[in-house]
Amino acid sequence: MSVIFVNSISRTKAFCTKFGNFSKLTRHASNDAVKNVHENDIKKSVFISQSTDIYTNLALEDWFYRNYDFTKHHVLLLWKNDPCVVIGRHQNPWVECNVPAIEQSSIALARRNSGGGTVYHDAGNLNLSFFTPRERYNRRYNLEIITRSLFREWGLKSLINKKEDILVDGEFKISGTAAKLGRPNAYHHCTLLINANKSVLSLALKKTETGITTNATESVRSPVKNLTEVNPQINIDTLLKAVGWEYLRTKALSVKDGGHSLVEQQKGFQMINPTEDWFPGLEKLTEEFKSWDWTYGKSPKFTVTRLLEAPSQNVHNIMKLIIEVEKDSIIEASGCKVLAQDAILDKSNVAAL
Numbered sequence: 001m002s003v004i005f006v007n008s009i010s011r012t013k014a015f016c017t018k019f020g021n022f023s024k025l026t027r028h029a030s031n032d033a034v035k036n037v038h039e040n041d042i043k044k045s046v047f048i049s050q051s052t053d054i055y056t057n058l059a060l061e062d063w064f065y066r067n068y069d070f071t072k073h074h075v076l077l078l079w080k081n082d083p084c085v086v087i088g089r090h091q092n093p094w095v096e097c098n099v100p101a102i103e104q105s106s107i108a109l110a111r112r113n114s115g116g117g118t119v120y121h122d123a124g125n126l127n128l129s130f131f132t133p134r135e136r137y138n139r140r141y142n143l144e145i146i147t148r149s150l151f152r153e154w155g156l157k158s159l160i161n162k163k164e165d166i167l168v169d170g171e172f173k174i175s176g177t178a179a180k181l182g183r184p185n186a187y188h189h190c191t192l193l194i195n196a197n198k199s200v201l202s203l204a205l206k207k208t209e210t211g212i213t214t215n216a217t218e219s220v221r222s223p224v225k226n227l228t229e230v231n232p233q234i235n236i237d238t239l240l241k242a243v244g245w246e247y248l249r250t251k252a253l254s255v256k257d258g259g260h261s262l263v264e265q266q267k268g269f270q271m272i273n274p275t276e277d278w279f280p281g282l283e284k285l286t287e288e289f290k291s292w293d294w295t296y297g298k299s300p301k302f303t304v305t306r307l308l309e310a311p312s313q314n315v316h317n318i319m320k321l322i323i324e325v326e327k328d329s330i331i332e333a334s335g336c337k338v339l340a341q342d343a344i345l346d347k348s349n350v351a352a353l
Contacts, residue, residue: 034071034133034184042072042252045267046244049079051274054110054121057081059285060274061129062113065185067281070133073267076247077129078240081121083197084108085204088116088178092216092299098206107204111295114189116178117219120204124195124226126236128243130188136253137186139164139179144255146175146192149246153238154231165222166190172225192243194236195228216300244269301326 049057057079064075084107085097093099093109096118102109121127130142143160150156158168166175177190201224227234248266249258276283288294301324308319 031135034135037072039251039253042074043265043267044074044076044248044252046247046269047075047077047272048240048244048269049077049272049274052080052082052123054081054084054086054108055286055289056274056282057127058086058110058112058289059282060272060279061187061189062285062289063274063279063282064129064131065113065180065182065187068131068185070131070185074136074252075131076244077131077272078244079127079129080123080125080236081127082108083120083122083200084110085118085120086110086112087118088217088219089113089298090115090217090300091118091219092212092214093296094209094299095207095212095214095216096219097204098208100208101206102204105200105204107200109295110289111298112178114178114180114187115217117176117217118205119176119191120196120201121191122196122200124193124197124236126192126194126240126243128190128192132186133184134181134186137179137181137188138253139177139188141253141255142188143175143177143190145247145250146190146243148250148255149239149242150227152246153242154234156227156231156234166192168225168227168230171223173222174225174227192239193224193226194234194239195226198224198226211305213303213305214300297327299325 049060051057051060060079061077064077068075083105085093085102087093087096087110089112091111093111097109099109101107128142128146130145132138140160143164143166146166147158147160150158156168158166158174159170161167164177165173168174174193175190177188179188180186205219227239245263248263248268249260250256251258251262272278274282304323304325306321306323308321309317
C-alpha cells in the first residue's frame with residue numbers, strides 16, 4: 001500500500017471523526033431515521049472551500065451531495081470562484097451567454113447539476129450551499145439566514161420575493177437561487193453579489209445568438225446591485241463570517257436564534273481543501289464537470305435557423321438553412337431557397353456564402 005493512499009485514509013478518518021461520516025450506503029437511509037432525530041441533536045458545520053476553481057467547487061458540492069450523511073449533521077458550504085459563467089442543468093449556453101466573448105476573456109463556462117438560470121461569478125461573489133436530508137429541505141429557512149446576517153451585522157434591510165430571490169432597495173437582485181433534490185440528500189445553493197464586476201457580468205451574460213429555438217430553461221433577466229453599492233463597508237470576508245455565525249446560532253429546523261450558547265454546541269468553521277486525498281473520487285467528478293460533453297453536449301435539443309446570402313450578377317439568392325442538434329450531434333439539416341422580398345432580414349442572422 002502506498003504512502004499516499006495511507007495518508008489519504010488517515011486524513012479522511014480524521015475529517016470524519018470531527019465532522020461526521022460519509023458513505024454511499026447512506027443513500028438508503030430511511031425516512032423514519034431522519035424524522036426521528038430531535039432538532040437539538042442536529043449539529044452544524046460551516047465548510048469553506050480553499051479552491052477558487054469552478055469545476056473543483058462544483059465537484060466538491062456534488063461529492064457532499066452523493067456521499068455525506070446529513071441525518072444528524074447539517075452543512076453550509078461557502079465558496080468563491082475565479083471569473084466564470086455558470087448555467088443551469090437544463091439550459092443552452094449559446095442562448096444564455098456570450099460564448100465568443102467569454103472564451104476570448106478566458107472566463108470559464110460551467111454547467112451545474114441543479115436547475116435554474118445562468119449566473120456570473122468572480123472574486124466579488126460569494127456562493128453558499130446548504131445541505132440537509134431531503135425531508136428537511138427548506139429554501140426559505142436558508143434565505144432568512146442570509147437576510148438576518150445582513151441586518152445583524154450592518155443593519156441592512158433586504159427582502160425575499162415570491163420567486164425566492166433576495167432583493168435590496170425594493171427591486172435590485174443580490175442573490176439568485178437553485179436546488180438539487182434527491183434521496184436521501186438535498187441542497188439549496190445561492191449567490192451573493194458583494195462587489196462583482198458588473199461590466200464583465202453584463203458582457204458575459206449578453207445574449208448575442210439569434211435563430212435558436214429550444215425548450216431549454218431560459219433565464220429571467222433582472223436588475224442587479226452589489227451589496228457594496230448599498231453599504232460600502234460590506235466586504236466578502238466579513239460577510240462570509242457573518243453568514244457563517246448566523247447559520248451556527250440558528251436552530252437546525254426553525255429560524256430561532258440560539259445565541260452564543262448554541263454556537264458552542266456546533267462543530268464550527270472548517271477550511272476544506274478539495275483534493276483527491278481528502279475526497280476520494282473528486283478528481284473524476286471535476287473532469288466530468290470540465291468536459292465538453294457535459295458543458296455543451298448536455299444542452300436540450302435545439303434548432304438553429306440561418307439565412308444565407310448568395311448574391312450573383314443579376315439575382316439576389318437567399319437560402320434558409322435549418323439544423324437540428326441533440327446532445328452533441330447534428331441529427332438533421334435541411335435547406336430551401338426563399339425569395340428576397342419574403343425574407344425578413346435580421347442582419348445578425350444572415351451570413352454570406
